[in-house]
Amino acid sequence: DMKVTQMPRYLIKRMGENVLLECGQDMSHETMYWYRQDPGLGLQLIYISYDVDSNSEGDIPKGYRVSRKKREHFSLILDSAKTNQTSVYFCASSPGQGAGNTLYFGEGSRLIVV
């Protein structure tokens, strides 16, 4: 069964704390993504990973970093979280590189920074 799993699903952190969001997929997909979605807005790309240790910035990478040490696992790290990073974060994977492949999304991680 094709699945993208995100942990944790809900998280409340204080400003300045570090945040780790984790994502796993069981489809051996090459490419993985982290997006954020704010109310009334579409999806904004934070980082894209083409394979292990092959990561590229997306449209809004400032304040975030990522790690991909295994093909099936992609982490998003917020060092010293800020209140404007309160959002819903979606991880996604796709079977190849390029925009011509279907994205499979996880169920999202809701982060609140207070």
Added chain:
Amino acid sequence: QQKVQQSPESLIVPEGGMASLNCTSSDRNVDYFWWYRQHSGKSPKMLMSIFSNGEKEEGRFTVHLNKASLHTSLHIRDSQPSDSALYLCAAPDTGKLTFGDGTVLTVKP
């Protein structure tokens, strides 16, 4: 950076009616689009893609593409309350997808 514009922002249609959603890219090199659907509190799921000029139909859903005008539209006939969702259009942009802000569709019973 490419902009993907969707209209209208929100749309209310009666059950059984036709819903029409629009999407345009600012990038003249765009030649295909994706449509994703996101129910409230859930993750986006791919609905349809269109790579060729013209029309593509899948059940109650029809997608049109006009490459010359960089425009795609999604039409849902016989709309059902379960079609109520955020519809996101996406276009390719240097190897990744750029999403629009979406159209919120509400189907009233």
